[in-house]
Amino acid sequence: MGRTISRWASYPEGVAELKKSHAPRPQQGFAVFFTGLSGSGKSSLAKMLLAKLLERGDRTITLLDGDIVRKHLSSELGFSREHREINIQRVGFVASEIVKHGGIAICALIAPYESARKKVREMVSSHGGFVEVYVSTSLEVCESRDSKGLYAKARAGIVKEFTGISSPYEIPENPEVVIDTKNCTPQQAIQIIVDRLTAESFLAQQ
Amino acid sequence: MGRTISRWASYPEGVAELKKSHAPRPQQGFAVFFTGLSGSGKSSLAKMLLAKLLERGDRTITLLDGDIVRKHLSSELGFSREHREINIQRVGFVASEIVKHGGIAICALIAPYESARKKVREMVSSHGGFVEVYVSTSLEVCESRDSKGLYAKARAGIVKEFTGISSPYEIPENPEVVIDTKNCTPQQAIQIIVDRLTAESFLAQQ
Numbered sequence: 488m489g490r491t492i493s494r495w496a497s498y499p500e501g502v503a504e505l506k507k508s509h510a511p512r513p514q515q516g517f518a519v520f521f522t523g524l525s526g527s528g529k530s531s532l533a534k535m536l537l538a539k540l541l542e543r544g545d546r547t548i549t550l551l552d553g554d555i556v557r558k559h560l561s562s563e564l565g566f567s568r569e570h571r572e573i574n575i576q577r578v579g580f581v582a583s584e585i586v587k588h589g590g591i592a593i594c595a596l597i598a599p600y601e602s603a604r605k606k607v608r609e610m611v612s613s614h615g616g617f618v619e620v621y622v623s624t625s626l627e628v629c630e631s632r633d634s635k636g637l638y639a640k641a642r643a644g645i646v647k648e649f650t651g652i653s654s655p656y657e658i659p660e661n662p663e664v665v666i667d668t669k670n671c672t673p674q675q676a677i678q679i680i681v682d683r684l685t686a687e688s689f690l691a692q693q
Numbered sequence: 694m695g696r697t698i699s700r701w702a703s704y705p706e707g708v709a710e711l712k713k714s715h716a717p718r719p720q721q722g723f724a725v726f727f728t729g730l731s732g733s734g735k736s737s738l739a740k741m742l743l744a745k746l747l748e749r750g751d752r753t754i755t756l757l758d759g760d761i762v763r764k765h766l767s768s769e770l771g772f773s774r775e776h777r778e779i780n781i782q783r784v785g786f787v788a789s790e791i792v793k794h795g796g797i798a799i800c801a802l803i804a805p806y807e808s809a810r811k812k813v814r815e816m817v818s819s820h821g822g823f824v825e826v827y828v829s830t831s832l833e834v835c836e837s838r839d840s841k842g843l844y845a846k847a848r849a850g851i852v853k854e855f856t857g858i859s860s861p862y863e864i865p866e867n868p869e870v871v872i873d874t875k876n877c878t879p880q881q882a883i884q885i886i887v888d889r890l891t892a893e894s895f896l897a898q899q
Contacts, residue, residue, distance in 0.1 A: 516794070547794045559786040562779065563769060573768065580765040581787055588722070588753045588796030 512688035516586035517616030519680065521595040522604060522659060524651045525637055526629035527622040528668040533595035535677050540591060543693070549585055551578055552595040566648040572603050579607035586615035599656040616689045620680060621662035626651045628669060718894035722792035723822030725886065727801040728810060728865060730857045731843055732835035733828040734874045739801035741883050746797060749899070755791055757784055758801040772854040778809050785813035793820035805862040822895045826886060827868035832857045834875060 519536060521529035530552050537550050557564070560577045564570040575598050582592040592611075598604050604619065611617040629651065630638040641649035648654040664683050666676045684690040725742060727735035736758050743756050763770070766783045770776040781804050788798040798817075804810050810825065817823040835857065836844040847855035854860040870889050872882045890896040 549790055549793065560766060560783055577766055581790060584755055584787060584791055584796075585794050587755065588791050588794040590790075590794030 510589065512616070513691040514589065515615045515689065516589045516591060517618065517684070517689045518582045518586055518592040518594060518611045519618045519620060519684070520582075520598070520604070520607065520611075521593075521620045521622055522598040522662075523622030523624060524626060524629045524656055525597060525649070526632050526634060527624035528666075528673070529595045529620075529622040532620075532622065532666065532668075532673060532676055532680075533593050535673055536680060537593055539677055539681065540593075540690075543690075546591050547589075548591040548593065550593045550595070551582060553597070556596065566654070568600070568654075571598075572600065575600075575603040575607060576610075579610040582607065583610040583614050586611050589615075597650050597656070599650045599654065601657045601660060604659065616687065618664065618680070618683060618687070618689070619659055619662040620664040620666060621659040622666050622668065623658075624668045716795070718822070719897040720795065721821045721895065722795045722797060723824065723890070723895045724788045724792055724798040724800060724813075724817045725824045725826060725890070726788075726804070726810070726813065726817075727799075727826045727828055728804040728868075729828030729830060730832060730835045730862055731803060731855070732838045732840060733830035734872075734879070735801045735826075735828040738826075738828065738872065738874075738879060738882055738886075739799050741879055742886060743799055745883055745887065746799075746896075749896075752797050753795075754797040754799065756799045756801070757788060759803070762802065772860070774806070774860075777804075778806065781806075781809040781813060782816075785816040788813065789816040789820050792817050792822070795821075803856050803862070805856045805860065807863045807866060810865065822893065824870065824886070824889060824893070824895070825865060825868040826870045826872060827865040828872050828874065829864075830874045 519533075521533050523529045533550060533552055537548055540546065540548050556574065556578050560581065561570075561574045564574050575596065578594055578596060582594055585592040594607075598607075608617045608619065633639060637646055637649065638652065640646040641652040650656050664680055666679065668676065671679070681690065685692060725739075727739050729735045739756060739758055743754055746752065746754050762780065762784050766787065767776075767780045770780050781802065784800055784802060788800055791798040800813075804813075814823045814825065839845060843852055843855065844858065846852040847858040856862050870886055872885065874882065877885070887896065891898060
């Protein structure tokens with residue numbers, strides 16, 4: 488948007504080199520990182536976003552949700568603070584690799600600790616975009632849904648270290664997007680995210 | 694190389710669609726997977742290949758060697774058969790993601806089990822190319838080098854389950870490339886691999 492720099496200051500060869508190392512934003516990789524309580528709707532939103540972005544047809548996209556991650560990266564890890572941190576950092580490593588190679592990573596994890604989320608942001612940001620989406624559905628709403636019956640088990644003490652009940656959830660300090668599923672439809676939520684990605688030029692205008 | 698198919702059988706729109714899902718080989722992702730004994734030279738060759746491919750300047754490349762993998766993906770895993778299999782499959786998962794997004798993954802791991810290597814090959818091949826490089830340096834040569842002092846420790850029983858001494862190494866059945874570091878310089882070895890990648894059209898002629 489700025490003025491054109493005169494040739495002595497920006498040789499075309501130099502500009503061409505710069506373009507190689509820093510692709511235009513719509514061609515850069517980026518990660519969308521959903522965080523929120525169990526039952527907040529983050530996995531469903533992540534899958535809808537995946538479908539929405541696949542429809543555009545011009546990018547490779549990988550979904551890294553809790554189930555995929557525990558299967559492929561963290562089969563032996565539990566839910567202690569230490570293991571949760573290791574788990575999130577592995578996701579961060581894979582997401583940053585995807586972004587480095589120009590792809591889109593959609594992550595959906597409880598990721599309850601701000602420090603761990605910050606580390607993922609750092610890892611990914613060195614290669615491309617990072618958009619944190621806090622799915623802020625309240626504990627009361629999540630617990631009343633309890634689609635997997637996990638809250639009941641957590642209240643009964645059968646499931647230990649359950650985020651929101653017996654393990655903390657630290658609210659994100661500076662998420663790029665906040666979605667309260669009580670106030671909007673899933674379709675509206677996806678549109679908010681796509682609008683943000685477009686505003687940041689990670690997606691081209693359509 | 695085949696004859697041109699007449700228009701009724703291949704609409705340009707269809708061809709354009711196919712090109713999207715199957716990029717021309719020189720733009721496809723691929724993995725080069727080095728396997729061999731400890732001290733065989735696979736990590737050194739992997740690093741040289743990384744440098745050689747980075748020089749070309751047109752691709753993103755990730756090196757996944759034993760140290761990087763144990764740090765980012767498998768900090769808690771040991772060297773039992775079960776843990777080695779899990780470790781290799783994690784590398785396979787990350788490599789296949791890199792390849793899916795059009796990147797180049799260079800892996801260097803002992804990877805002693807044929808079954809595990811086959812699984813990695815399957816995971817990666819569904820997204821792009823897979824070139825297995827067996828670094829066939831003999832146990833005697835590896836042990837005589839013993840740059841990390843590990844063979845001495847393995848012989849003394851201090852290091853357990855050490856491949857080649859107290860744990861098996863299954864020779865690859867159908868590797869794309871075999872490198873015996875006794876018969877060629879590292880530079881020659883890299884050229885053999887680059888030639889193979891070029892012959893398979895994963896790298897463009899230069």
